[in-house]
Amino acid sequence: MKNYSTILVADNGLVRTVTLDRPERRNAMTPEMQLELLAALEHAASSACRVLVLSGAGDAFCSGLDLTAFEAIHDKTLIEHRADAERIARLFLALYELPIPTIAAVHGPAIAGGAGLATICDFALATQRAKFGFTEVRIGFIPAVVSAFLALKIGQRHAIDLLFTGRLIDADEALRIGLVNEVVQPGKLAHRVETLAESLIANSPRALSTTKRLIAAQNKDWLNVAIVAAIDASAEARTTEDFREGLAAFFAKRKPVWPK
Numbered sequence: 227m228k229n230y231s232t233i234l235v236a237d238n239g240l241v242r243t244v245t246l247d248r249p250e251r252r253n254a255m256t257p258e259m260q261l262e263l264l265a266a267l268e269h270a271a272s273s274a275c276r277v278l279v280l281s282g283a284g285d286a287f288c289s290g291l292d293l294t295a296f297e298a299i300h301d302k303t304l305i306e307h308r309a310d311a312e313r314i315a316r317l318f319l320a321l322y323e324l325p326i327p328t329i330a331a332v333h334g335p336a337i338a339g340g341a342g343l344a345t346i347c348d349f350a351l352a353t354q355r356a357k358f359g360f361t362e363v364r365i366g367f368i369p370a371v372v373s374a375f376l377a378l379k380i381g382q383r384h385a386i387d388l389l390f391t392g393r394l395i396d397a398d399e400a401l402r403i404g405l406v407n408e409v410v411q412p413g414k415l416a417h418r419v420e421t422l423a424e425s426l427i428a429n430s431p432r433a434l435s436t437t438k439r440l441i442a443a444q445n446k447d448w449l450n451v452a453i454v455a456a457i458d459a460s461a462e463a464r465t466t467e468d469f470r471e472g473l474a475a476f477f478a479k480r481k482p483v484w485p486k
Contacts, residue, residue: 228269232259234283235266241423242275249284254292255339257310260317267320276431277423278324280347281331287356288340293365296464296473304461311460314339315371315453321346322375323442325435327426331419332356333412337394342372345379348438349422350406352397353415358405359394366472366482370460374452378445380404 228235234245244266246253270278282288321328321343330336330347335357344350344358352358360376362369369376369389377385384403388395397409410418426434463469467485475482 228265230262230266232256233262233266235269237275240274240276240427241279241420242270242273242277243279243281244270246280246282246288248292249282249286251292252286252289252335253282253284253340254289256292256295257313260313264313264317264320267317267324271325275326276427277327277329279329279331279419279423280321280343282334282340284334286334286340287330287332287336288343289335290338290340290361293473293476297477302464304465307464308457308461310464311370311457314460315457318342318346318371318375319453323439325438326431327434327438329419329422331415332358332397332406333415335359338362338369339372342369342375345372345405346375350400351408351410351415351418351422352400352406353410353412354397355412356397356400356406356409357394358388358397358400359392360388361392361394363390364392364472364482365476366463366466366468366470366484368459368463370456370463371453374449374456378449 232246232248234247236243236245244263246259248254248259327349328347330344330350332344332350332352334355336344337357337359338361341358341360360369360372373385373389376389380403397406400406401409408418471484472482
């Protein structure tokens with residue numbers, strides 16, 4: 227199996243676990259990690275594994291995009307910003323359309339793009355230590371690509387609440403609004419993931435993949451339009467004064483002063 231720099235991939239029978247492996251950065255996603263996740267998903271789709279589990283090393287599941295990647299934002303062109311947005315869209319779509327069931331094992335904070343990864347998985351199991359939030363608006367950015375998937379999973383009213391406020395919610399609220407399937411004790415997450423995976427493997431693999439494809443097809447036309455619009459909006463947002471101020475405030479650890 228291929229070696230990666232930012233993720234770990236391991237098989238346990240027919241279950242493949244992909245672990246985000248940047249614990250020193252709370253598993254924040256870099257372009258390299260996004261490309262490695264894409265490669266791992268592509269490999270899983272053509273392998274014998276029957277279930278894919280997504281997890282995070284260290285204390286967090288994933289804290290979203292690594293904002294240090296934006297420190298040179300002034301030097302990027304709109305075409306480069308668009309390429310960044312397209313890469314994220316490809317990753318989220320690849321996870322959504324993977325022909326085998328996916329399980330997010332969320333043991334800690336899942337923020338912004340990290341919350342997006344958990345949202346898109348077919349199942350999300352969380353411990354009581356988990357936190358979820360789509361915090362992009364706090365730094366003048368937008369949760370563009372994930373917004374379409376989030377509305378599909380939890381409905382527009384709950385999605386608007388989370389996307390507009392940028393607030394963090396705990397695992398119990400995430401369960402109540404349908405963002406996660408189950409909340410388990412921290413020490414029992416691995417066992418519950420294992421039992422869920424076993425129950426899925428017991429079913430017909432062809433029937434599961436067909437059912438998943440049918441569900442995706444029901445939303446395909448609308449989702450394709452939404453993602454194109456999201457890529458445009460995300461690329462444009464990276465060029466705004468609000469985002470520059472939000473980043474500056476984030477790195478300076480101060481409150482942003484939004485341009486009028």
